[in-house]
Amino acid sequence: MGITSHDVARLAGVSQPTVSRALRDDPRVSQATREKVRRAAQALNYVPSEAGRTLSTRSTRRVGVIVTDLTNPFYPHVIAPLHDELRALGYRMMLITERSDEAVAEERLLDQSLDGVVLATATTDSRLPAQLERRGMPFVFLNRDTGGPGDYASVVDNEGGGRLVARRLVDLGHRRIAGIFGAANTTTGRDRELGFRLALAEAGVGLAEDRVVRGAFEYETGYRALPVLLGAAEAPTAVFCGNDVVAIGVLNAALAAGIRVPEDLTVIGFDDLPMAAWEVFRLTTVGHDLRELSRQAARLLVRRIGGEVDSAGERLVLPTEFVPRATHARVS
Amino acid sequence: MGITSHDVARLAGVSQPTVSRALRDDPRVSQATREKVRRAAQALNYVPSEAGRTLSTRSTRRVGVIVTDLTNPFYPHVIAPLHDELRALGYRMMLITERSDEAVAEERLLDQSLDGVVLATATTDSRLPAQLERRGMPFVFLNRDTGGPGDYASVVDNEGGGRLVARRLVDLGHRRIAGIFGAANTTTGRDRELGFRLALAEAGVGLAEDRVVRGAFEYETGYRALPVLLGAAEAPTAVFCGNDVVAIGVLNAALAAGIRVPEDLTVIGFDDLPMAAWEVFRLTTVGHDLRELSRQAARLLVRRIGGEVDSAGERLVLPTEFVPRATHARVS
DNA sequence: ATGCATCTGGAATACGTATGCATTCCCATG
């Protein structure tokens, strides 16, 4: 069924190795033979077998991307540019969406079918990075990392972003402030909360524990958290959400509960997804360059695969900016 | 670096073929050796090389999924279940997002690195299916197909869905009706429009050409189309959108333009994405089982790879249902 | 004791490509 380099060799009247060399532009093959081989390959519609090449070169030109939940609107916006950048660098992307089963993920990662891995949904307590390290599989963190010093990671200045929001809320006169943060075992959850808390503390504003919720970076988290926060003795006047998806959950819950945004409640997100700009939300949020985040991760991984990388780890941090829209207001 | 079956064989004191047999539960190896090999493999953390296996068996247990734009909210909802079902069937998923370059896609599809392909964004004028057919690469259409008789496809009853909407709009008293349909070179665009038109005609209601827009299944299509439709001599009282993403664009545009939904305008979508149920939209739409759509496609492809399939093509059609929410109303 | 079936495992090889090494040929140089 498949055309092999032997078939091409036969047609071109040369040996199989010469076909391989000719098509790979090896300088040791003459111009005449090169073109003869090219024509034969063309005529047969020859495409080199990936498995043969892989076995011979021990490199697959394939990279795995691990994501837990693709239906979370955040990930497509990181996967799409990642795919494109990897492609430009000569690699293919293998999407792996595992919800939990680390053992399975591990096995699939270690069968030599990938040159490297992008971890997009790492948690600080995950054992996977150590496993990969031990087996010598190059990998980088994208968006989230473990916070360790030896990480190779492309991340956002989460702490700085949290600070931005805290200062803005204080400036707007908010004092009864709430937070719906991401899971504590993610650096995105942890560091955004950290920066937010630190900047609040610097301004002398407290964050009452009954105004703090933590949960997965999902719509449901925000949707369910708002009623809880509103049920407290004194309702908050502002809520900082771990990311845009959570904030959008809050906005929907507010609509359901008859809470006016921003008159009754200021809502702030994080990430500035395209969706945040939709007319129905006009979400005030913290922005950063998602495309560049992904591109950096791709380039870092490829450099690590090539071995051209600082052995002490390398963390690329993108800046954040406050993106004011229509869900924040001065406290009345 | 990598542990091979030879290493395991050495440690277990058997030959390499025996390792292969033992780990694959070949009945010709005794219980005792099987366990000896198992222990050795365990001790060395052996994972069979995918490339070696592929080269030997000429099957990759890998399937490609072709999608144009992952950031379109529709696709993650089809890709996620597809991934899971393929996984359950013992296949891995290779995501390929090509915007245009068919030649490239073709080459990447024919290097024997995939056992089959799912086409999720086919157009009726695409040459890719013919190429795949010619090279003997098994493939199935998901959601969209080419409409040809020999297709293997998992689709939705688009025509029926369009009819449902038309009848309901007529029942609600609408007479000035508009449509923002999908691209004419997609069966989803074409057949939904067809069913809609047919049922309108049966009810004796016309669809004026200046109330028809066609475009990609994207947010922007709906967002830009609404002002155009409203600019006509007589504004429509209802608009049927090619899918939910387009409808959401319309809802946002309506908000921006100060049009009240459903008081001033009825808006109907198609697909019933989770997002359609969000409080800010409460979109009335046409629902179908997206998970099952994907699962069927996966199973059909695997059957086709295995050769256990009707050679005349096979089209699995899922039913649709009207999902009433808050964006439709009786005409006033 | 011999023959035959059965069970178990090893030797050899195929899969398709890439590459180190050997070979051939030609030309230039002494």
Add this chain to the structure above:
DNA sequence: CATGGGAATGCATACGTATTCCAGATGCAT
């Protein structure tokens, strides 16, 4: 004219696994 050297290509083999074929061992029946 002989020799050295470089250019071009072929030969042999490696990569890791699966499979076909064959050999040895065992047990049972005759």
